[in-house]
Amino acid sequence: NLVYNACISLIDQRRLQYAPTDILNNLIRPIIETIGKTGLNKGESKLIYLLNNILSDSLHQSLFISLGKIGHSANCVLTLQKYIDSSHKADRISVMWAYGKLGAREKENFIPIEHFLPIIDLIIRQLANEDHPEALEFSIYALGEICDRRFPNNDIVDEKTASNVINNIKIYGSVFRDINQIQIDKFASLAIDMISGKSLSEDE
Numbered sequence: 001n002l003v004y005n006a007c008i009s010l011i012d013q014r015r016l017q018y019a020p021t022d023i024l025n026n027l028i029r030p031i032i033e034t035i036g037k038t039g040l041n042k043g044e045s046k047l048i049y050l051l052n053n054i055l056s057d058s059l060h061q062s063l064f065i066s067l068g069k070i071g072h073s074a075n076c077v078l079t080l081q082k083y084i085d086s087s088h089k090a091d092r093i094s095v096m097w098a099y100g101k102l103g104a105r106e107k108e109n110f111i112p113i114e115h116f117l118p119i120i121d122l123i124i125r126q127l128a129n130e131d132h133p134e135a136l137e138f139s140i141y142a143l144g145e146i147c148d149r150r151f152p153n154n155d156i157v158d159e160k161t162a163s164n165v166i167n168n169i170k171i172y173g174s175v176f177r178d179i180n181q182i183q184i185d186k187f188a189s190l191a192i193d194m195i196s197g198k199s200l201s202e203d204e
Contacts, residue, residue, distance in 0.1 A: 044075075144195060147191075
């Protein structure tokens with residue numbers, strides 16, 4: 001709490017909107033990342049405010065990662081959706097990582113699956129257009145976590161949704177016919193097992 005309070009005290013939200021890029025990158029970025037590392041959910045609203053109000057997009061990746069670590073609400077899920085098809089590959093990679101963390105079904109305090117159903121559709125749509133291998137990997141990762149059916153008591157997607165997601169991963173997860181495909185195949189295999197409800201080995 002002491003670290004969190006110190007970080008919050010350094011953020012003057014009214015002035016940051018027009019802060020120069022060097023201030024944002026050298027001062028505010030480490031603060032955002034530290035808020036995420038605290039694991040305190042109460043920081044979510046502060047980070048969402050910064051995401052919605054800072055004009056520079058140089059902090060997007062740090063904001064997405066920290067929101068993935070401490071986000072806990074439907075508002076957070078909704079706020080990130082406009083970045084799923086961002087023109088910046090780094091945004092797409094980090095926002096998919098965030099969705100994987102936010103949507104994980106094995107968390108003790110998981111976000112209800114109903115808030116992710118529109119997100120699943122948007123991620124599948126992006127799968128069909130994704131041209132960057134790492135962004136594709138983390139899109140598949142996000143779908144695996146959100147649609148994980150290994151925990152039937154934890155509010156999971158229905159069989160029809162699960163089947164549709166698996167089919168789309170199989171279709172769009174094999175578009176890179178080069179060295180990148182090896183890693184993508186690993187992500188796809190793991191995601192499909194999770195969505196199918198199969199138990200994973202300890203090293204997975």
